[in-house]
Amino acid sequence: MKSKSLRLFGYVRGAAALLVAFLVALVLIFLSSDQPLTALRYMILGPAASWSKVCRVLAYMIPITFTGLGTCIMFSANQFNLAGEGCISAGGFVGALVAIYCPMPTVLHQIVCILAGAIIGGLIMLIPGFLKTKWGVSEMVVSLMLNYIILDVTMQFLTQNFADRSQGATMTFPYKSTAIIPKIFKGEQVSYGIFIAIAMAVLCWFFLYRTKWGYAIRMVGINKEFSQYSGIKVGAIIILCQVVGGILAGMGGVVTQLGYFSQYRWTALTGYGWDGITLAILAANNPIFIPVAAFFVAWLQYGCELMNTWTTVPVEMMDLISVVIFLFFAAEQFLSGFRQKLVVRETKKELAEKAAQQTGKGGEAHV
């Protein structure tokens, strides 16, 4: 168990990083906008302006929670796999096909769609996992390139085989009503998918901290040599964590499709995979914090979009903020001087306590 003040330090450090990110954004907004206060108000308070705006934030949480969870699991094993981006498209696409072409009673239909998306996501991640284990190919390079291959393959199928030619844009036929995940509030964008996402966060926490597979994943992430020496099958674990990551991203694609859209129309990479990486870093790879981080990022993202719409500050401000957050979360030495002071103070206190105990004992002996 870490001492209380050191654990607190972790939170303080995170908050400080967020604060710095905001300050950087602030400076830039003031530099680039002629109405900086209005811009700032849209960014921070904009999403709270109405109930339907809040619901939009909640809806945006769904896909990034899934990719965030997937990234958490892969990062826990120290696998920098970035293919959540591709898997969410691939999963969404396959789930969509099941939703369109396989008539089934409702509930069962949604479940089968989600399973199909999960399976395809998992299968895709076998590629970087296997290559890494067999030949030591960097999963980062493979997964990064894989994203574009996946996009092109789904586009190929979409335009050649499954497009609804009666529509003006590239999209599939509409989903069967039995497959749709209903909205929670009539007319608002957030679907029941958000409960699936939160349930998955809890499930992922159990997986990572309360099962032998999660344990092995974390040990491989902390120290590969130690894991091998302990008898853990490191290669299998490296494949497993990536497959689980793919399954989660694939599921996320389907849940987003069935809860938000009425036909498949992703013709470019969604960016949800990248958000997932931000979330994993913010949550320090702990799945239970992912929904919280997702809410934060979704809020900020929508705030930036509103700011983009109503003022002259572009939506890319969001990217800037996440980059600064990245930098400070990743910078191990950030505030390390402050941490050292804390450690020194604690150690001195402990030593003093020990000394006091010993003299106390000595006193008793004399009595």
Added chain:
Amino acid sequence: MQNSEYVVEMRGIDKIYPNGIAANQGVDFLVKKGEIHALMGENGAGKSTLMKMLFGMEQPTNGEIYINGEKVALTSPTVAIAHGIGMVHQHFMLVPSLTVAENVVLGMEPRKGKLFVDFSKAIALTEEYSKKFNLEVDPNAKVMDIPVGMKQKVEILKALVRGAKILILDEPTAVLTTQETVELFRELVHLKEQGYTIIFISHKLKEIKEITDRMTILRGGRSMGVYNTADTSEQEISRLMVGRDVILTVQKDQAQPTAPVLQVRELEYTNDWNRKMLNKVSFTVRKGEILGIAGVEGNGQRELVDILYNFSKPDAGQVTVGGKSTLGLHQDKLRDMGISLIPEDRMIYGIADSASIEENVISDRFDKKEFNNGPLFNMKAIHAESQRLVEEYQVLCKSPQQQVKMLSGGNIQKVVVAREFSSEPVLIIADQPTRGIDVGATEFIRKKLVELSRAGAAVLLVSADLNEVIELSDSLVVFHGGEIVAYFEDTKKMDEMEMGEYMLGLKRQSPEEVRRVVHEK
């Protein structure tokens, strides 16, 4: 000039590391010019930390340092060198693929024109210093080809060439044989006569008595005072060092070895640099005995352990445990067969540093039935197991949930040992089981090791600590140049001086004598 009697004056030094370990607390350390000053203390007493601060590798949390009476801030080794301080580390800081002369001038190479290194000048410089200080080295030899004793001389030369007047030697004899130690001492006395100041870190009483003028004793990060070596008895020193009279001998009954457990036959291994590290190595470890492997480090011991635990593949040969071949098996299978390993480098292989003690002690058994309920961990059973091990192996910690890296070296090693010893092993490979840990933990681990062997485990002990191999082993083999050059059936009847000769390769037994360790008719 504040007080010119002392060349080195460290006052009120505190050092607290980022993991919260207080390595030094209010230490005063004063060294007179031209003396050999011992810095003594058990492993973990804070000797190395204090010297790292004097050499600018670490910064003190509190306290002041004066060199020749002048207050200094030693912010890096470069600054320390500029103040005339030189350090010879326990693990040599040399580039193996370069020659001796190249190592000596590394970073301050004499130039030919602006661009080229003047090698002949480097060699001349090395020879000049080598002659002046009686430190015999071959300037043209590659460092990887020279023996440990000469490597140490190269390190000393390096410091001298850089203008060091104060030399810090960190446990210089730890890697040397008896003969090499004698030679080193002669050289140190010679340096002292020429006005150099030497700080000698050690925990070996005999050596301290032999060579030093005064000593500072550290215990648990605090100074126990300064003493004149001549006026202090060995018993007194040892009491000051450990707070009680150490019992250095391990109580053990005569071994009753029975069936062979580990059988190694004709093992050969060539490393990536095409050097033969193991040459036709054969031996047997039997149930109930401790077989020690002695030898200067780098003579094939590491390669042997790596092969035994399948971290590398031999060129030829067989390894069987209980009659079953183990070569090529996954470590998972080795553990199922009851083979435990205390790895040489505990921070790389022994533990996952940011995981908890609990997570570290279950790493070999977390997938066993008793710790799982269906797909979920049985946390109750896991907590019970870690609690039991922490208590039985006396790991000093706040709780089993504490991060392993927050523990001291000795307690980290106890975590490793708790895991490796508690799996009912039939074979324990113990590679430097007590390196760099405090005396309490050392005693505990040695005692457990003997206990397990007497209860029927076969133990293979690899240690660079001569005292340890001699004390613990029932019988012993000596490695030199990747071969077994001697076998002593009974360590009690062994002569240390003779063993030194085997370790240095000056002497070797006949193949028939060595062959006895195979225990086959």
